[in-house]
Amino acid sequence: MRQILLFAALAAVLALLLVSCGGTKDKPVPTEEDAxxxxxxxxxxxxxxxxxxxxxxxxxxxxxTREEYDGGHIENAVLVPNESIGSEMPETLPDxxxxLLIYCRSGRRSKDAAQKLLALGYQSVYDFGGVIDWPYELVKEG
Structure with a gap:
């Protein structure tokens, strides 16, 4: 009898924990960014x-930078150095x-640039990190 009561108490505590923590099947609460x-x-x-x-x-x-780009870049990539992105829309990105798929050397500048482009009003911006992790072909200038 004592084991049954102990089991029932443990089951009740577990059920209470699952309900209060939202369980594992609940969807995340939408944030303003998800709107x-x-x-x-x-x-x-x-x-x-x-x-x-x-x-x-x-x-x-x-x-x-231009030098990094010339040393090897993804085919058809548009060069827009992170340092050049300010409060004005880049001329090379009119739409x-x-x-937009953004990359840099290691991933730090691409994240920064993606966030600046979003702040300028670009709607569909994807950061895929650094060219050092790019397993596909690169083209070189010259």
Whole structure:
């Protein structure tokens, strides 16, 4: 009898914990960034970026320096150095509705640039990190 009472008490405590913690099947509470029509920062893998490049109309944006770009970049990438992104829309990115795939050398500048572009009103911005993690071909200038 004592074991049954102990088991019932443990089951009640477990049930209470699951209810109070929301369980594991509850959906996350939507935030302001999840609201429809509001642009949000998206971090994706190099593989996901590559799939988007071959299956959709996108703009690949290299936010490194000219020298780094000339040393090897993703084919058809537009050079928009992170340091050049300020309070004005970059001339080389005229469409704020275009899907932008952002990369740099290691991932730090791409995150910074993606957030600055979102602040300028771009709606579909994906950061896929650094070219050092890019397993596909690069093109070199010259």
């Amino acid at each position: 429809p029509g509001k642009a949000a920062y998206h971090k994706i893998s190099a593989e996901e970026a590559y799939e988007m490049m071959i299956s959709q109309e996108i703009v690949v944006v290299d936010v490194r 704020k509705e275009a899907t």
